Amino acid sequence: MENIVEKLKDGSLVPFLGMGVFENTVAKDGSQIPYDSDSMILALNNGRAMSPRLMYEYSRAAMSLEQRKGREFIVQMTNHIFSSKEYDLPPTYKWLSQIKPKYVVDTNMDDSLQKVYDDVEHFLITGISRITADYDRFIIYKYDLEKKEYAQIEKEGLTLDLPILFKPMGSTKPQMNFIVSDADFVDWLTEAMGGYALPPQLKEFRADKEYLFMGVDFSRDTFRMVANEITIGLKGGITLLNKEELTKKEDKFIKTHNLENLKLSVNEFIENYA
Structure with a gap:
């Protein structure tokens, strides 16, 4: 050491x-910067929890959001999480x-x-x-x-x-x-x-x-x-x-x-x- x-x-x-x-x-x-999978999911989904299956890991939740809202949504949302504050x-x-x-x-x-x-x-x-x-x-x-x-x-x-x-x-x-x-x-x-x-x-x-x-x-x-x-x-x-x-x-x-x-x-x- x-x-x-x-x-x-x-x-x-x-x-x-x-x-x-x-x-x-x-x-x-006053908002928390994502520091784990759960907080990243909440940030990607406007503060709302997702189903237990999707809450397992943020990559899985992001995939679900991408399928529903498109790839550009995930890119812009990720950028917003880390660039807007x-x-x-x-x-x-x-x-x-x-x-x-x-x-x-x-x-x-x-x-x-x-x-x-x-x-x-x-x-x-x-x-x-x-x-x-x-x-x-x-x-x-x-x-x-x-x-x-x-x-x-x-x-x-x-x-x-x-x-x-x-x-x-x-x-x-x-x-x-x-x-x-x-x-x-x-x-x-x-x-x-x-x-x-x-x-x-x-x-x-x-x-x-x-x-x-x-x-x-x-x-x-x-x-x-x-x-x-x-x-x-x-x-x-x-x-x-x-x-x-x-x-x-x-x-x-x-x-x-x-x-x-x-x-x-x-x-x-x-x-x-x-």
Whole structure:
């Protein structure tokens, strides 16, 4: 557990962020930013609960809404959830802004991570799904510090000398691309299993890394599968699950991936190890 900050800085320990980092993050209008599957479903459905079958996981609920109201509705609604309200950066992002890790995996769909790195040059990789022109399920951007804007580049242009922000589930910025419904996840995971979720340079770079899972819900099948594909070749790492008893699926994932669970909330961890 020693030298966590040093390991984050040199890239040997990679932060892997989930929705849980938004727990207790309240927008200026008093509304809660989604921090788990249930709150995401309520946000997508104008505050209304859905049937128990659909409430199991937000990707399933989003698929139902997409079938009824269309793909564009889900894209615009997801963008609205994270772009229409002002909110302070959650403590996790404030903490990372002081460290500026070399590589961050962020499965959240807002632009908090981009704000953290807006004062340094970096690469941004966002996930994309259900395209027919190519197998690759990512778009690469390079951030121009002088212009304060992103420019899309070819994958050959990605280098390892600048920080890399990887947002596999997409983002509100610089373009609205979201992996949010079942159809999105099925497509993304299918191509991920074929090796098309990450640029080649990143596949090499991620080898033998440890991961610090912050706010990731491993009780849900989808995000265990996403984490498994992104961290292939991992050396181990840390999960933060502050609960008395892990589910069988959580426990199996942790043991299979040689992880150590700390019974701490994300904010308690930051207070202890910042």
